[in-house]
Amino acid sequence: MLPLFGQNLFRDGPAVFAPVENIPATADYVIGPGDELQVRAWGQVDIDYRAMVDRNGLISIPQVGAINVAGTRYQDLTGVVRSAIGRVFRNFELVVTLGQLRSVRVFVVGHAERPGAYTVSSLSTLVNALFAAGGPSPQGSMRAIQLKRGAKVVTEFDLYDLLLAGDKSKDAALLPGDVIYIPPVGPLAAVGGSVRNPAVFELKGSTSLAQLLDLAGGLSTIAQTRRATLERIENRDKRVVDQLSLDAAALARPAKDGDLITVLAISPKFENAVTLRGNVAQALRYPYREGMRVRDLIPDKEALVTRDYYLRKNLTVQLESNANRAGRGRETGTGQQAISQQRLLDEVRNLEDEINWDYAVIDRLNETDLSTTLIPFNLGKAVLENDAAQNLALKPGDVVTVFSKRDVGASVGRRSVTVHLEGEFNHSGVYQAKPGETLRQLIARAGGVTQHAYVFGAELTRESTRKQQEERLARALEQIERDLQQASVRRAQSVLTAEDASALKSEQEAQRALVSRMRALKPTGRIVLELPEQAKLADLPDVSLEDGDRVLIPSTPSMVSVFGSVYNESSFVYRPAKSVNDYLAQAGGPRREADEGSTFVLRADGSVVSRRQSGLFLGSLKPMPGDAIVVPEDFERTTWVRTLKDWSQIFYQFGLGAAAIQVLK
Template structure:
């Protein structure tokens, strides 16, 4: 049997989406229910939803708006493109999607007093007092109940309240001293019909207490093509009620609901006129119309407008006669009252658009502050209204600079304003305490954060708004500033303002010479303007603190790099813009100046300007004369060079006077007088060269180091041309234990030459090792495998050579040097060193011997004796190419007839090193490889390397 009511606690724990009328009555009558044999009634709906039916809560539009607005305030505006994010669906039909049918019999539900008794109902009568009896009486088809001992009683058509009074009073009259209690037992079932646009049309058997809404909910509901506002209940061929489900869904009213009777028909006609509502309303959906004619009624059905809705900017998309669409713009209708009174038609699409995503009457405070965010704008508001004191700043804030980002309401272009924050705090209301405008953003910077990163969005906006005839107001700073890069430029900003935006110049920056490179429009030619930071600080409102233009590139120099290196790009641009009739606007300073190289030629530039740009003369310069070289070209193509002598002293005086004037210490009139002297300080022309020579006989301070067995070892200053013998005499000579033959003399220039040779060899070692690993030696078939195993030793020796460093040793005959004879004189250089050891008592054997080690020196032992004491040479060793490196650095070669016999007769000196090289023929058959290895070994030994 199909039951149309939802019990308070069904076996499947089902909780209906819409509470049925009977459940509502259950709540109201629970406390007054008769106790008889009724089952105990469980009041309330279980709060626990089964896990199988648990659904993630849907995010409301308010929650979505809260998520969007909960982030930091921003002045960025979004585009309102009139596209709706809502997926519109028919309103109300989802109420049937979660409803389940149930075949449970009705039990334990109180019967309302107005319930009419009919055939099939069961009544329970309980007597207590003088007689204790209980009757279960069923209503017959004739409408009677058959009471034992009393006969039939007509109850059909009576309400439950009337039957209760009838039976209780009747029993109490007939049975003296007895009281009667009447309650309902099992209820009857009825059959109804569902027809029209319903999900499951047909005949259903339902409980007698079912209503029209109950039947719809438990039989699958209405199709999307059916009407929710014109549901008809037919009884005996007549329509007795019309149900509008919108009353229940929108207003919670169920007045149109009706108890069903046997053979009732529920008919659902097709859906009526509709209107689409989307956008900024509570319930975007497709609504069915039933008498609603005005826009205000439609908005009420949709739950009203969201706070973000802009009704005046909304419109209706309407179908007109002829099949075309048009728009009804609310802005043309009038105010809110007139808009709400606008007539709606079937098929209208109502678009409720959002407000413009724009903040008005607000200013933003960002950066290194305690409380960043939005603040209400007030007329007359200044910087100090947002930052009243330094306590509002975080540690590390830049108090010398603050930037205001502003949008011009007339042109919509982004602009910036500079200010000194400390000056504003020191004098509220002063010139540094700028007036703010609505939608300004006040940016406070950190001394540890890059300005390029902090202002990236501002720079991007300015670049986006730029055109060819209206370039972006940007300036680029390079060189010795704290935060170089491309940054926004304020209208009429000066040099010091831009340097403050860059965090100021670094320690050691040149205070007297800098360059502004400016691209001139529309010619796009490069103009170079010099500046002096010192002069700009002395007269911040004068010409020495120039006003910058958009696209300027500011170069600040220091001691870390030459001027020419920093200006590489600008110099290249100047070279590229040269033509047949115009040479490059470049000049060169050469010789003994602090920063020589190529410089841009500026307007009215003179020789002293170029000397000042090069930061003056070096200490080696001949400060008496200078030479200006100028190339002259004729129309016939001939060229000549003119050399103009100048007085270096005058140029230095002019440069020094210019610096004192920049600092506010010198006389400007005196400077102008000497500066404009064309004879001593001529104007420069394109490609001029100004050179300064070195002083004749200039000698840098030089020292040598004596160590070891010297009477007074240490570091000695030397004069130009002083010899080693003279210095040894100053040091008291050598001690008695000195081993003069083994003295080690080193020189820096020798070390550099040796290292250059080794570096050149290193560049070719990789190719050699690859060739050795790929090529085959001679007579491979005749050689044993153990010979080839020595190949790894050979490659290892090359790798050791690769790691070696030159020691700068130079072989000298110290014994002859100490005689101080002119033929043996050794003139010293700066950095020379002499170490005299104690006479050693050993001879070292290295290279391709079985046990490389040192042996006790004996005068009667020959070279071969020491090699045999080390186990003899290995298979890869080549004895005839052995070398002897004497203690004084001389190299003796065993190879060669006359040389070999001479060495054989000569005894090895103490401290000597005998070296047995590799046998190249056994390792690699290519003559090229053999030559390479010999060259490497010879170079290493001659360079004084230890292998």
């Protein structure tokens, strides 16, 4: 919907054009009742007097008497006062200035946004009062605003002069009792389409289409000069539309009330261009030449190295520099340095938006039926091997799109796989796996592990696995909450006493708190490698690798931890001969509220061993370095708790690390 031209001028209220009180009065300012005058004289007479002009237009000065100043222009005021004082004294100097100016009460009537009586400064003008009243309403005229003084029209103001030319020459100062009348809006015509200021305009007098377009700021850069449409209401009977060529004859036609002229834009189509886009150095339109082919558009592989690649590469250098500085700073903690190094690893991986050499496409428009045809070709053969069969001919308007391997999933054998090796490797770092290379093969190629490597504790974490675990955990928690709600309804039906209700409420609060803590759990994405306790490098499975995999082999830890409902949660020195029961005894044994039957061991390799799996033999199990023994609390055996099945299953199925053990408290 087109706006009414000029309405936004009054959007911010009267402060925009409100009169300023502390500006000097102009020379032609007319003195009137309510004005304050400051009279200073020195010489034969000494006068320093503030006088207010009374309703009779007089001021009274001691030793001089009454002086009539009403109707006097400010530029003549000193002369009038000098003449009056001169009748009594001689040989004096005189200065007369204005103090507080009088207020003026005027009336804004007709089709104003806020018609009414307004008290404004005597310096105010017609325009100031218009802003105080919010300007003309949508039904009011902007082009014939009248200032009336008695029976006389002092001035007629056209706001378009102010808006379009900055012309305020017909503005007039206000006097008490003035009336500002805003008549109904005149004929309206709208200009839309490709002009600089599309809007609805009020017509004044005879207005040609050329003048109407001038009001709209003229044609925009992309406007057609030979095509425009004119919608018109004829004889208040019917609507008609006409197509115009914006020549002199058409522009001379008079505009009429209700007209809508729409200037059409030129087509965005480039007549002689082919476009290169996607994973390229510079997405651009190029001029088409007769006989042009793909190799003309992409002459060599350098045309496909993106600017983003170099920007990210430069960022990686900056991150590395910052990480080094953080390492040298005495006040910078190791956490900040670790974060910087982690970002550095991520940025190295992000550099690998490799080009998909197997697939690119030409997007071509069929001019006959306006259908779009996608013409695929082998980019590598066309650019790298100069294969004439893949060096396809181009046509004007073609769009050639180059993809990265991330855009279009390549086959496993052609997909780039980046793996982070961290910890006790002879050469830790970021490696690009060869097609079909397994975890064990990659570690061997990277130089193997150090003598301190604890292979049993190797961690392989994978983003796709983490997402699956996250989804399974979310679904499980949704089911738990549904079971909770159903169980609460059933329990509430059996409540008979206030004590039962209080117990039910406490139980529900505990259940909700547990579920809330479980929602905070974050799966790690760890894949259990099922390694023997004395695992060596050769025991690592031939696991296929995915892009973004992280492999951490820690040094051999010296502790076994005991968590949960025991008297002394702590980490204890690993002793090969000690069993689970020995470590539990060191921790003071299970507490009274412990659920001994659900005790489990979270192994350093990510696996879980529970009493349900090994029965009474769990107590005699010899933990390995880095293992954690967990004793959950004994929650009431309601339906919703049984839904959780077994804490050991939760930790195993959802890939929860040792940090999640706190949820059991």
